[in-house]
Amino acid sequence: MNRVHQGETGMKSVKLGTGLAFWGDALRPAIDMVERADIQYLCCDHLAELTMSILNKQKARKSDLGYTTDIIPFLRGVLPKCHERGIKIISNAGGSNPEACTEQVMELCRELGLHGMKVATVTGDDILDRIDDLLADGEEFINTDTGQKMAEIRDKVTHANVYIGCDGIVEALEQGADIVICGRVTDAALYLGPMRHELGWAADDWQSLGAGTGVAHCIECGGQATGGLYSGGWHDMPRLASLGYPVTTVTENGEAILSKTPQSGGAVTVGTVSEQLVYEVLDPANYLTADVVADVSQIKLDQVGPDQVHIHNVKGKPAPATLKVNMGYRAGFVGEAQFTYTWPDAVKKAKAGLEFLNERLEQVDFQAEDTRVEYVGHNSMWGPEVVDPPDDPDLQEIVVRFAARCPTKEEARKVFTESVPLYNNGPAGASGIGTRPPIKELYGIWPCLIPRELITIKTTVREVQP
Amino acid sequence: MTLRVWDLAHGRSGDKGDICNIGLIARDDAAYTTLCQQVTPERMHQHFGDMIKGDIERYELPNIRALNFVCKGALDGGGTLSLRSDHLGKVMYTWLLRMELDDE
Numbered sequence: 001m002n003r004v005h006q007g008e009t010g011m012k013s014v015k016l017g018t019g020l021a022f023w024g025d026a027l028r029p030a031i032d033m034v035e036r037a038d039i040q041y042l043c044c045d046h047l048a049e050l051t052m053s054i055l056n057k058q059k060a061r062k063s064d065l066g067y068t069t070d071i072i073p074f075l076r077g078v079l080p081k082c083h084e085r086g087i088k089i090i091s092n093a094g095g096s097n098p099e100a101c102t103e104q105v106m107e108l109c110r111e112l113g114l115h116g117m118k119v120a121t122v123t124g125d126d127i128l129d130r131i132d133d134l135l136a137d138g139e140e141f142i143n144t145d146t147g148q149k150m151a152e153i154r155d156k157v158t159h160a161n162v163y164i165g166c167d168g169i170v171e172a173l174e175q176g177a178d179i180v181i182c183g184r185v186t187d188a189a190l191y192l193g194p195m196r197h198e199l200g201w202a203a204d205d206w207q208s209l210g211a212g213t214g215v216a217h218c219i220e221c222g223g224q225a226t227g228g229l230y231s232g233g234w235h236d237m238p239r240l241a242s243l244g245y246p247v248t249t250v251t252e253n254g255e256a257i258l259s260k261t262p263q264s265g266g267a268v269t270v271g272t273v274s275e276q277l278v279y280e281v282l283d284p285a286n287y288l289t290a291d292v293v294a295d296v297s298q299i300k301l302d303q304v305g306p307d308q309v310h311i312h313n314v315k316g317k318p319a320p321a322t323l324k325v326n327m328g329y330r331a332g333f334v335g336e337a338q339f340t341y342t343w344p345d346a347v348k349k350a351k352a353g354l355e356f357l358n359e360r361l362e363q364v365d366f367q368a369e370d371t372r373v374e375y376v377g378h379n380s381m382w383g384p385e386v387v388d389p390p391d392d393p394d395l396q397e398i399v400v401r402f403a404a405r406c407p408t409k410e411e412a413r414k415v416f417t418e419s420v421p422l423y424n425n426g427p428a429g430a431s432g433i434g435t436r437p438p439i440k441e442l443y444g445i446w447p448c449l450i451p452r453e454l455i456t457i458k459t460t461v462r463e464v465q466p
Numbered sequence: 467m468t469l470r471v472w473d474l475a476h477g478r479s480g481d482k483g484d485i486c487n488i489g490l491i492a493r494d495d496a497a498y499t500t501l502c503q504q505v506t507p508e509r510m511h512q513h514f515g516d517m518i519k520g521d522i523e524r525y526e527l528p529n530i531r532a533l534n535f536v537c538k539g540a541l542d543g544g545g546t547l548s549l550r551s552d553h554l555g556k557v558m559y560t561w562l563l564r565m566e567l568d569d570e
Contacts (some may be wrong), residue, residue: 049483050546145483145538224478231559232476232491271476271491274530278489280480282536284525300529313529331547372542372549380551382561385516403549443546445483 011251014198016191017261018246019044019078019089021222023051023068027077029222029245033261034081037247040198042082043190044091045220046070052184053328053443055095056128056159066097067104075108075179083114083178090169090190094183096159098123102181102462109179109464117464120172122182124457127325127450128160134454141325141448153446156329162455163324165290167203169193171459184326186289191216199252209292210316211254214299217287218258218276218311219246225258225276227266232275239265255312257304268307277301286317288324290452293317322449331444332369335415336403338376339422340432346395350375352427354400360418367411368404376401399432405442412439472563474501479559486518486540486555488562492531501533502526504567510535513565517558535562 017039019030023046030042046068059066071093082089094101102121109117127134131154135141141150150157161184170193172180180193192212195201201208219225222245227237234240244264250256260268277296281287285297295315302310337357341349354373374380376399379387390398402419406412416437422430474497475490490505492498507522520538527534541555542548552558 053546145485229478230476231478231563232493270530274491274532275476275478275489277530278487278491278527278532278534279478280482281487281489281534282482282485283523284527284534297525297527298529299527328546334549370549374551376551381557382517383550386514386561401551405547405549445544445546447483 011253012199013249013251014041014194015039015247015249016194016219017042018219018222020070020074021045021220021224022048023070025222027074029243029261029264030074031077032264033245033247034078034085034087036262039087039247041194042078042087042089043194044074044089044093045187045190046091046093047095047184049326049445050443052096052159052161052326055097056328059097064100064103067095067101068093071101072104072108075105079109079112079114083117088173088177088194089179090193091180092182092185092190094121094181096126096161096183098181098183105179105181106462106464110466115464115466117179118175118177118461119464120175120177120180120459120461122168122172122180122185122457122459124168124455125161125164125184127162128157131157131160139450141327141446144447144449150327150446150448153329153444156331158328158330158443160325160327162450163290163326164455164457165189165319166193166196168457168459170196172461173197175459175461177461186291187220188213188216188289189291191220192291195250199250206292206316206318208254208316210294211314212250213287213289213292213294213316214296214314215248215250215256215311217281217294217296218273219248221276221279222246223266224279225273226260226268227272230272230275232271237266241265254314255310258309258311259307268309270301270303270309273301273309273311288320290319290323292319321452323452323455325448325450327446327448328443329446331442333406333409333412334403334440334442335406335412336401336437337415337419338399338401338432338434339419339430340397340399341427342397342429342431343395345393346398347390347392349427349429350398350400353422353430354402356422356426357402357419360421361414364414364418366414368406371402371404374401375399409439469567469569470563471501471505471565471567474567475563477559477563479555479557481541481545481554484539484541484544486537486558488535488537488559490533490559490562495531498531500567505533505565507535509565510537510562514561
């Protein structure tokens with residue numbers, strides 16, 4: 001069912017749906033989309049910077065884990081309809097274990113009786129096991145933010161994945177894959193792969209790839225382009241709880257019409273797309289990806305119909321010689337405590353409660369690299385850097401949040417343990433301390449580069465057999 | 467009446483490591499001109515104080531009347547390490563929206 005869409009202009013086009021924008025995203029928008037929108041591809045991003053650290057930790061504990069497990073309930077919800085309508089699925093749910101993810105996806109296909117489905121696995125992004133060889137060969141993995149060499153974190157590294165481009169996805173689609181499971185491909189590649197495959201763009205057609213990447217950036221965060229988080233008019237946004245995700249028609253000249261699932265909530269306007277366009281962008285004239293350097297600085301957005309925005313005037317330049325590596329390292333633990341005081345003298349009591357906590361922590365020889373105090377409802381989003389602690393003597397209530405970055409789990413645990421006696425030993429009227437929170441392990445991100453010729457992408461396609 | 471960035475623009479912010487980028491979308495052409503004139507990295511540094519420890523670069527997207535500010539050292543070590551409640555800088559833009567402007 002390879003449908004080549006031809007618009008009124010006679011140009012080839014492809015219709016892409018945004019299925020998921022992060023691990024834990026809602027499943028409903030994709031289920032609604034495959035039922036109501038005439039899409040050819042469902043593109044799903046499950047990975048954030050931190051996600052790879054978590055996944056690698058899971059894989060280290062159990063060799064068949066390490067992928068984002070939401071892919072299974074997601075596919076269970078959309079696969080029957082996708083199979084019926086020939087909609088292909090592109091996902092980076094493979095995380096740090098694309099092979100194990102593929103096994104589970106194939107098992108699900110068998111369970112649903114979808115024999116004959118072709119499932120592709122794209123690998124080659126994971127260089128964790130190659131680091132020592134690469135270091136020996138002269139790669140330095142210098143931190144692009146700080147200029148430091150990686151030697152100081154070498155023994156703490158938890159994962160090292162290269163942001164790879166769409167080549168593996170294009171290869172999989174050329175081999176007839178229905179589902180493509182990747183690891184750390186770029187978010188944009190999930191969309192650029194089907195664009196290249198359907199629209200016939202060459203791997204060095206920089207103008208088209210740049211334009212496609214600009215479009216991909218507008219839609220890769222799902223509901224953030226269709227009215228979610230819209231600061232320009234959230235109060236006028238209809239039915240946010242039933243928000244529709246982007247449905248985008250890209251034509252072979254690299255232009256696109258961004259819309260959303262019919263009869264869904266939210267809206268697609270020049271405003272909603274503009275807010276998404278500036279999200280997590282550095283220099284808009286040099287938006288670096290593995291496939292191309294896109295230039296969105298002169299982008300034009302026009303409202304061409306209800307919930308329809310025309311995206312055009314995005315340029316492209318040759319892909320960078322190096323690829324970005326997402327490397328993570330263990331960086332300690334966070335201990336947190338929170339407690340509330342009420343009128344009279346809420347602020348005085350809160351400050352006395354903090355002194356109480358600090359003194360008790362000293363008594364147990366507490367070790368922390370950094371601590372932070374925030375007053376929830378007053379300056380928790382800004383901190384003391386810009387908003388002083390509260391001083392209103394008549395305040396009805398105030399919540400104190402204390403957090404500390406600690407070298408070990410044991411130290412981090414002391415924060416909550418030493419805050420518990422506030423309940424009956426501290427200043428009058430403490431409440432809202434809550435139950436013991438889990439201790440969060442921290443991972444630092446070590447941004448660095450690797451020459452692209454050192455990375456080989458591998459694509460494997462397998463058919464689901466009874 | 468005090469004129470704030472919010473009267474002229476809406477926005478969004480996010481994280482890339484220890485960088486927070488803040489995008490502003492002007493409500494009309496006149497607002498875009500005023501923002502270009504007044505929302506400079508220098509004014510941003512004054513307004514954000516120690517919250518942004520590194521350099522601030524400003525980029526213009528004239529056709530959608532947007533400004534993008536790339537703020538280094540703005541997330542207490544980066545989203546994965548930060549002790550801040552807003553460790554991903556999701557509401558940093560609202561602090562910029564509060565910034566007062568000269569009403570010409």
